[in-house]
Amino acid sequence: MKTVNLFQKLKEKKEKIVMLTAYDYSTARTIEEAGVDAILVGDSLAMVALGYRDTYIITADEMKIFVKAVSKGARNSFIIADMPFMSYNINVEQGLENAAKMIKAGASAIKLEGCNKYILTLVQRCVESGIPVLGHLGFTPQLMNTIGGHKIQGKTAEMTEDILVNAQKLEAAGCFAVVLELMPTESAKYITDNLTIPTIGIGAGNACSGQIVVTDDILGKYTDFKPKFVKKYADLHNVVLESVTQYKNDVKTLIFPSEEESFELSEEESNKLS
Ligand code: KIV
Numbered sequence: 541m542k543t544v545n546l547f548q549k550l551k552e553k554k555e556k557i558v559m560l561t562a563y564d565y566s567t568a569r570t571i572e573e574a575g576v577d578a579i580l581v582g583d584s585l586a587m588v589a590l591g592y593r594d595t596y597i598i599t600a601d602e603m604k605i606f607v608k609a610v611s612k613g614a615r616n617s618f619i620i621a622d623m624p625f626m627s628y629n630i631n632v633e634q635g636l637e638n639a640a641k642m643i644k645a646g647a648s649a650i651k652l653e654g655c656n657k658y659i660l661t662l663v664q665r666c667v668e669s670g671i672p673v674l675g676h677l678g679f680t681p682q683l684m685n686t687i688g689g690h691k692i693q694g695k696t697a698e699m700t701e702d703i704l705v706n707a708q709k710l711e712a713a714g715c716f717a718v719v720l721e722l723m724p725t726e727s728a729k730y731i732t733d734n735l736t737i738p739t740i741g742i743g744a745g746n747a748c749s750g751q752i753v754v755t756d757d758i759l760g761k762y763t764d765f766k767p768k769f770v771k772k773y774a775d776l777h778n779v780v781l782e783s784v785t786q787y788k789n790d791v792k793t794l795i796f797p798s799e800e801e802s803f804e805l806s807e808e809e810s811n812k813l814s
Pocket residue numbers: 561580581582583584585622719742752753754
């Protein structure tokens with residue numbers, strides 16, 4: 541069973557931390573089988589699995605169902621549940637209550653976006669209560685409306701310094717690692733080099749302690765848009781499209797089901813029906 545200590549150990553060994561998202565039982569099983577270090581049940585599932593317009597709509601109660609499925613599929617993995625928009629921002633009690641729901645659903649840790657006085661207090665309270673917290677800085681999708689869209693962060697030395705200060709505050713509050721999203725490689729390297737906890741990059745170059753991507757993106761399954769930082773390892777959209785089209789044609793032309801895929805009565809019983 542993987543624990544939170546794995547993150548620090550891998551950073552110390554200078555071995556990259558490999559993370560992927562999963563939202564369902566069978567994908568989680570395959571990801572565990574491949575030996576990925578940790579799984580995030582990201583709120584990206586709102587768009588990728590539920591077809592919502594953005595991630596703002598999903599609730600903690602909806603997320604819980606996916607956390608349950610993933611934790612059943614990957615029983616030996618370290619599973620992190622994303623806390624959705626406004627499920628932890630009202631007050632510490634609300635944040636703790638929803639974080640507890642994720643742990644009870646099978647997660648080992650939670651992820652929160654951003655850094656301010658309130659978030660730091662919440663991180664501290666979660667950690668004191670036995671809930672490990674993964675931070676998330678740089679581009680934070682839940683703050684997209686205030687940031688003003690999908691914008692690369694840390695584009696100047698000054699902006700990079702600001703992100704580092706926040707990352708150090710999250711580290712001091714007890715985060716076990718921090719996600720750095722959408723920033724130049726040099727900025728992510730500078731932040732990584734000045735932290736004790738590991739950084740997990742997404743669209744942040746190759747100098748972070750580890751990497752995370754949305755699994756459906758690298759498998760070519762989610763085709764609504766393809767971010768520049770995604771490398772496609774498969775084209776599942778076309779594999780599924782071709783297979784489903786073939787199935788449809790086989791049914792229409794009576795090729796499926798054939799004898800091979802059918803059950804037969806004994807001759808005696810068959811004669812009674814004729
Ligand atoms: O929701 C998500 O999938 C994320 C990323 C960091 C992959 O937050």
